[in-house]
Amino acid sequence: MPIFCLYCDKQVTHHKIVYALRNGVDDYACCPLRDIDLIPRLRRLLPIDNEALALSYQLEEESGQFRHDSLVGTSACFLQKVNQIPKLAHSDATLLITGETGTGKELFAQAIHYHSHRKSKPFIPVNCSALPDQLFENELFGHESGAYTHANTAQTGLVAEAEGGTLFLDEIDSLTPSAQAKLLRFLQNGEFRPLGSPKSHKADIRIIAATNADLRERVGIKQFREDLYYRLNVLALIVPPLRNRREDIPLLVMHLLKRFERGISKSRVQCSNASMEKLIRYHWPGNVRELEGVIHRTVTFATSPCLEPEDFELPVQEERSGQGEGMRSAKFQVVGNFERTYLIDLLARSQGNVSQAAKTAGKERRTFQRLMQKHGLNGNNFRPSQ
Structure with a gap:
């Protein structure tokens, strides 16, 4: 049975949330609640038969009903x-x-x-x-x-x-x-x-x-x-436009992967870090609709559960005059956010053991510590409370 944690304390800390997730909580939400926040989370956690879930999505799309989890993003x-x-x-x-x-x-x-x-x-x-x-x-x-x-x-x-x-x-x-x-x-x-x-x-x-x-x-x-x-x-x-909210691309990709793998009865498909970086760098002139088409096409023809950069066919991107610096700045910001999330996940899984987290990441401990300092992370915050 999935465990959902509801935080009503306005002073809830990142440490408390990480501790809860590490100890069996599947998802969480903080007050005040809105249905647009809560419904997608509960929907993901409820133990619904995949076939029935796929049918419900199909019926909703055919009937023109709005799915609350269609608006994806945290930017x-x-x-x-x-x-x-x-x-x-x-x-x-x-x-x-x-x-x-x-x-x-x-x-x-x-x-x-x-x-x-x-x-x-x-x-x-x-x-x-x-x-x-x-x-x-x-x-x-x-x-x-x-x-x-x-x-x-x-x-x-x-x-x-x-x-x-x-x-x-x-x-x-x-x-x-x-x-x-x-x-x-x-x-x-x-x-x-x-x-x-x-x-x-x-x-x-x-x-x-x-x-x-x-x-x-x-x-x-x-x-x-x-x-x-x-x-x-x-x-x-x-x-x-999507290029102005690049930090939402990983969330959108995961959302679309789940939708399309369900539609074609494939097992769980994931993006490699290099693939995600490629998708984040692209400027998406067709916005979310273009991203949706790219993910659908890639999942359909995928031969491996882990999608690599070469699996994604994207048009050659030309550097547009006057926008180079803005593009680079946006890229560094989004990649930085993705990097920080990755470090948090490693530290949470290792319960704050920096050496173990560094080994999992394939990096030397000193290099990993520099990355932690860069993102203001402390291993002690990920250790179990005594």
Whole structure:
């Protein structure tokens, strides 16, 4: 039976946590608790049959339900955005989510929906770039039978489908001027009229829009309506790119490895330290979505349970002018964090025995001690309490 430790003491120390983990505790959490922190931990610990768990994930994905463990990361810039979810969910105001392609804008939109009072109602995602201009009004508001040639039956629009819930308009920047005008009219009065209908209907939905473009810039060059921009940008959320939260890459990799090894019925797969360093160094222009694809592809074709750098096929990375120093600085910071975590793990397993930890790491004791000093670690803090 898994053991979960809950710390209610605000002064809980790193030593106490390490001692608990070394003595049989499987995971822990500190108060105050949020479901977005607790649910993933409990889910990992509960003794669920792998086949049933894989099926539950599949059903959740097919039904469009949000998985609380989908937002993975502990970096300050990422947690700052995650911590805004409850506040953004409490409001019904329109929200504009901005971020590069693949950063997880739809995941944030889902999280906000499923933390709101609308969570029992539909979350309807719409890719605006896939809506032809001449069909925009029809898709959004629907039509009555006989509204136009070949309209033999009535069709419910996406706004009506989302009644009581959330309509997520992705790639909002791709709307044509005509479509922008129709959306603005709907946002102004909250009413819509299906094509061919003499009656207007009041909609009870929340609008969340997303874009990877700078809409302010689009407004400045007359490619996006200024009045629509202000209607959408009542609340705003900017999702950081993966290169700005490189310390989250090891967590994301472990999360994705577990997901994909389960999906293809493989035994536990791990990354070597060299592989992890390679993934941390890469700049990820496609962000988390690109990382997800790389991990999925690598796990699928893996011939060994330990993934080495040559197993990961990444595009050749060019040094971009003006960003070299920033990239190097980010690399040193993330590698340093990873190195510190590795040292803590070795010291915890050796119960503070520096010689044993150094031997496990394949380093001389003096070299290992220098690394400990570099990261402010003391072997005495890892020894059992008397």
